[in-house]
Amino acid sequence: MAHNQFELLKQRRFLPFFLTQALGAFNDNVYRQAIIGLLGYMSVSAADKTLYTNLAPAIFILPYFLFSATAGQIAEKLEKSRLIRITTTMEIVIMSLAAIGFFTHNLIVLLAALFCTGLQSTLFGPVKYSILPSVLKPEELTGGNGLVEMGTSISILIGMIFGGLIFKIAGDHGPTVAAVTIIALAITGNLVSRAIPRAEAGAPELKINWNPIPESVAIVRLARKQVAVRNSILGVSWFWFVGTVLTGNIPNYTEIHLGMGDWYVFPLALFSIGTGVGSMLCEKLSARTVEIGLVPLGAFGISAFLFDLYFARTGLPAVTGLDVAGFMQQPGSWRIVIDLVGIGLFTGFFVVPLFALIQSRTPKNELSRVIAGMNIQxxxxxxxxxxxxxxxQRFFHWTIPQVFLALAVANALVAIWIFTLVPEFLMRFLSWVFVRTLYRLRAQGMERIPDEGPALIVCNHVSYMDALILSASVPRPVRFVMYYKIFNIPVMSWIFRTAKAIPIAGAKENPEVMRRAFEEIEAALADGQLVGIFPEGALTRDGEIATFKSGVEHILAKNPVPVIPMALRGMWSSMWSRRDSRLGRMRVPRRFRAHVEVIAGAPVAAADASAEQLEAQVRARRGSDA
Known part of the structure; x- marks a missing residue:
């Protein structure tokens, strides 16, 4: 098992795929920038150059609308490494066509090849993300996605720089150098792809519907089936919206507001570096789980830095014609640098967990089609x-800083809307921040929790923070069964109602609340959700595990689902356990940032899960460290 994401780069199950997708992104951008270089080499008119810059993105994106539905089905049906080899072979053919365009200075041929690269990217897109759950363990998904996003960002950046320099350095030999380069990169990518290990098809029996219109509708509906996945896809699409607005305006922003002429690669580099760093930090911050609590952090971080970018430079620069060194000597330059890196950093926090959630929550026999539906959106x-x-900008005459300001506001509003639709995002964020501020948490065995389907979590009950700690550890949302009077506490009421906790009372105390609780538990399990209970029925008063009550058996009698025994260690001497008196719990705790462990055992079949047996399992995992 890889202990951090960089260990994956030493393993054949990941490295060849990582290099293949990075080479593909690099080559795409070398090619597109080389076309711009050719336009300058041919001394085409400004009008023709403007026509290309507006037409090229549309030509590249068109295949996503036309062929994503078919691509998703093909990626579902074929063995994944084989499909990747097919797409990289296509790249060799396409770049050979593009080479003819460079040699003959024929823009029509180059644009035709650009359309074909869009088609090849459309075919590669679904398998690019659907292969990761096949080759990575659940706890490696966030780190693997972080590496992929980092590799893509850096490859795009270096490709833009390299492609833009070809004609500046090679001069009259530019067309030849461009042609040879893109073919060589395509061949290299194909050779590397042949080392990708076999990854079985998600649905080899799938019958392909070649009619793109009804199938496009079908896969978009498929992508919207699960609420959390649907809104994660919406988040990824919004990421592309923000990225398009930002990167599309950076060239003019660099020239008009930074006074750096055509040095637009510098701010793009800052954004790309930030995105790469943010993507790689996700694994560390998420403790190797799919931590969607990072998504709100990323969203509001993007808005904060976009907002500051507006105020950093609202007007024209005092000096123009600057290079990078000259710009860095200008007042306020470091603020702009920090803003651009910050936007990229929080973009990584935003998008990587979304990809990981989509991959972890979508059935493998549907994942490629769901990714294809996402690509259409x-x-x-x-x-x-x-x-x-x-x-x-054309009709309302907004300046680019005003566009950035509007984007900051829109991003915050969209984020709030998404988090309102799916409270899980916000709850994960709150539990992530709260728990990791107060404790040093270590989770073990979380891969034993099923990725989908119902299960019952049972755990010892030590402190008032237990549910939040478990929520921050378990990669799926858990509906905890909580004592009903907690719902009367103002702040706690909002937290637990938002988390869809289930209120319960003792049979003698309030039989109606108890009856409704068991009905809600039954409905939640029938709906395929995780339900968490503390079978002791109350907080421990002495740090020891009390006898498990028979309620767990009552639940399993009606709902024979797997049971995950879990244990909390180190909580008794931390804050908010009953080791302190009520007055003592109000003071500064004796062990701020205490080491706390959450340990999950192997699932126990309902038929074998008596209260006594589950208590023994939890005791064994808790050990002597209360």
């Missing part, structure tokens, strides 16, 4: 971003 958001950017 992404393409729509990219087009919408481009159109809106054009409208507000």
């Amino acid at each position: 992404n393409a729509a958001f990219i087009v919408l971003a481009a159109v809106l950017g054009l409208v507000v």
